[in-house]
Amino acid sequence: MRGQPQDFDRVLSSMCTPPHPVAREAAERYLATNPGDPATYQTVADLEDDAVAMLGDIVGLDDPAGYIASGGTEANIQAVRMARNRSVSSDPNVVVPESAHFSFQKAADVLAIELRIAPLTDNYTVDLGAVKRFCDEDTAGIVGVAGSTEYGRVDPIPELANIAHRHDALLHVDAAWGGFLLPFTDHDWHFGHAGVDTLTIDPHKMGQAAIPAGGLLAREDELFDALAVDTPYLESAKQATLTGTRSGAGVASAAAAMQELWPDGYREQYETSVANADFLVDALRERGFDVVEPDLPIVTADVSSELFEALREEGWRVSTTGSDEMRVVMMPHVTREMLSAFLTDIDRLRPTVNINT
Numbered sequence: 001m002r003g004q005p006q007d008f009d010r011v012l013s014s015m016c017t018p019p020h021p022v023a024r025e026a027a028e029r030y031l032a033t034n035p036g037d038p039a040t041y042q043t044v045a046d047l048e049d050d051a052v053a054m055l056g057d058i059v060g061l062d063d064p065a066g067y068i069a070s071g072g073t074e075a076n077i078q079a080v081r082m083a084r085n086r087s088v089s090s091d092p093n094v095v096v097p098e099s100a101h102f103s104f105q106k107a108a109d110v111l112a113i114e115l116r117i118a119p120l121t122d123n124y125t126v127d128l129g130a131v132k133r134f135c136d137e138d139t140a141g142i143v144g145v146a147g148s149t150e151y152g153r154v155d156p157i158p159e160l161a162n163i164a165h166r167h168d169a170l171l172h173v174d175a176a177w178g179g180f181l182l183p184f185t186d187h188d189w190h191f192g193h194a195g196v197d198t199l200t201i202d203p204h205k206m207g208q209a210a211i212p213a214g215g216l217l218a219r220e221d222e223l224f225d226a227l228a229v230d231t232p233y234l235e236s237a238k239q240a241t242l243t244g245t246r247s248g249a250g251v252a253s254a255a256a257a258m259q260e261l262w263p264d265g266y267r268e269q270y271e272t273s274v275a276n277a278d279f280l281v282d283a284l285r286e287r288g289f290d291v292v293e294p295d296l297p298i299v300t301a302d303v304s305s306e307l308f309e310a311l312r313e314e315g316w317r318v319s320t321t322g323s324d325e326m327r328v329v330m331m332p333h334v335t336r337e338m339l340s341a342f343l344t345d346i347d348r349l350r351p352t353v354n355i356n357t
Ligand SMILES: Cc1ncc(COP(=O)(O)O)c(C=O)c1O
Pocket: 015, 070, 071, 072, 073, 074, 076, 101, 103, 145, 147, 148, 149, 174, 175, 176, 177, 202, 214
């Protein structure tokens, strides 16, 4: 085999992170199992039940229906599919905030459904007035984001749920990244807080499971039943997932990570991530950069393209928002030492690039 996987010591914008040691170990043990055929691979199917039950605890849902998907993209596509299949419209639409992850564009394309993109307020959350205006009798679903990819913002989920239900549409919450942070905040974001119908929460992001481990949950079993197809040559009779053969490694590692970390380990990580975000915000502001006030721990700052490129040349894996702000996501591998080294490079490189940096 050639090469080594790259390490994480300069990765600042990714939403992936090394799996927790118990998750890594569980992933290796279950590499050859297929939860897509639960009647044959029963032990991993049992682990999936455990994982879904723990996700239910995290998102305020007793008796959850759900499964461990390949990631947030699959979970979001499936949620849009549920909304579309349940709709009686011949020309259904789904209303999403401008901050929605690009997986909803894929969903719209694959499912041939119209995507209506509602603008944001100055605080980067969805404009409720626009959502109301965009909804009509063909609206099959509304999406709210709980932890947006660019700014870590949380949409007003209870209000969105009310709008959705007035139109007999489903409310889907995308908490793919935020779901393991939000239990330790005051936000109203989950099934226990509002009339949420479906929700994405990814163990392979802040949950510290191995890739691939996304999560899709629904309040009602029937939403999954509506997706199920017959599976004649498997031991099990029906399948509601999008992929067929699935990764037992993802399922087992999700179960192991949550068993180990929920709730205390995740709470500790939340506190560390928030403290690191505060540290970076203060340090960047002291240096005169414009920084967007964070909510969940993602720091975005107005850094010149010259400085940004110079930092990338130094090996820092950073990305920008759609408005060209540099974006740092406080994942578990992002430590105070990494951030200090990053700031040292900013101080060293700044005088070498454009004066207005
Ligand atoms: C809010 C949100 N939803 C969905 C996704 C897609 O997840 P995945 O890359 O696991 O498919 C992401 C990825 O960053 C995300 O931030």
